[in-house]
Amino acid sequence: MQCKIPAIGIASSNIVHYATDYDFKYNNGMPIRYVSVPFPFTGQPRAVDVGYVSGKDMLTGQPLMSALVSALTSPLTADEKISGAPPEEAVEPRLLPPDFEENLRQLFDEKEWTDFNSIILPTERRVTAMLKGTSHKPDEVVKTINITGGARQLTVEKVAINAVMAGASPEHLPVILALSTQAPFGNSTSSMANMVVISGPIRNRLKFNCGTNAMGPYNRSNAVVGRAFTLMSKTAGDLRNNVNAWETLGSNLQYNNMCYGENEEALPAGWDPLHVEMGFKPTDSVVSVGTGWSSIASVGASQVIYPTHFLMRDYMGSFCASGSAATIVIDPTVAELLKNVHGFKTKAQLSEWFSQNVTKTAASYWGNGVIQSIAVPFALQGLEPYASWRKLPDDALIKPFTNPKAIHVVVAGGEVQTMWFVTDFGIRRGVLIDDWA
């Protein structure tokens, strides 16, 4: 939309670095002028932010206000008059020139096409063999990924390349293809992580680990499928460190994305598997992806004096509750306790209980940066409950998990300990693996 009003971006230096280095180089068609302040300005005393305004522009060294006026009023340079769509990138050849293995490994690392663990190099022969794991044609587009700079087509062959690199076998390919529809994974300056949950008969067919050490490095299917999601996200999603992946701490969970299977055989009677709760048939094989930031583990055995779900509730109160998202992963022993001792006949009942009983103070809720960026605009536009919550005193208690359907319960583990994780992961609707066989 053209408003014909001079506009510039005012951002902290880290964002300007990103924008000038990558974003507007490829995406915006017409370069944007920026004025930059130091980082961070959030969480600073007001006097510091005032100092930024009376200080200097980080880009030009001019007084900030002078730089701002100058950026708004000086005529466009020839380079700045560029408009329209960015030029198309050169079409890259399908095959790399032949080279020695060590050189190719170095190239893959330099390009950041790996997770910096050793990969299986995707030779044409290996990729061809991998493609036997699906009936889909190699050039079929699985998904078009809108990245900064254009649209990238993720084809079946490209997914197969990543599957080879991850160490997968052809029988894993349908799972990885289904998973590829969810690529790339979440990427934010706040360090995000993901969860990959396998449901249905494929768990047993491919021997996914749903029991003891379900989340540990003890199973090939869990390992290669979880890793393939990372490799697909990095390659097809063009995620490169300090280029367009700006997660300040990053997340170790991104190496494997917490890939595990639900222990459906150990579910208490009346508790449906995750994919069945989503509307799939029990006989469907489904992969579901969750995205969030945090995971808190129980420590030690469940105690009578303080029921397990009370402790889960307390821990959940520390989450930001963005989108009411939470996923609780519990050992079958805990599921049995929750059902038989505490009366939660279904997972949905437990989710509803959390929605009604997790509380946090208004100050703690609004003190979270994600909530600030999402819920404050809604509050200012009058959307409830955010508008009312904004008016509450700091110490007022609110129930931030307003949508119980966004609180998922998954049962996994080997019944070795009454163990559980509460996470702030929001799980999207699963993807049918059988469609990709």
Place this chain on the structure above:
Amino acid sequence: MKSRLFAGLLFVVLLPVTLCSTPSPNSPQQAASKKAGQDTSAKQAEPFPQVPRITAEEVERLLKEKGSVVLVDTDDPVSFEAEHIKGAVNIAYDPTVEAREQDPLLSALPGDKLIVFYCNCSHEEDSAPMVLEMWELGYSRDKVKALKGGLTRWEQLSYPLAGTDVQAAQEKGN
């Protein structure tokens, strides 16, 4: 000395994908519609036919039942600021970015109310994809709809509007 693996040189399938200047027709939303057995390109008149529509008349009636419906304007923030349905909130639709980038905003919408997306377009081209994304987030299919005819239809019926342009017009009229 360079070591060689088996026959020496490896022919490696090149990994990067080609960058295009425009989004491909195979967007996630269109893929979803194809999955549902609908090809959007074949039926230009009503893209995303699997997305349920709701009429402006019905929405206007529901709005009178305070709090029973949430309206979401999918236009860009500048246009929203200028004119929108009174009481609507803004979540802009941008076909050039991953739909999931809007998930944090979309998932903040209430799960227990009817959510109606609308756009300033003729056939819900920008609002219907948002409905599909809400389904992916687990919202009930019967609780998320697209406003048939969008803002244009709402204006035709002279239903309440808000925004700076609307305010300016009202002041001018006074």
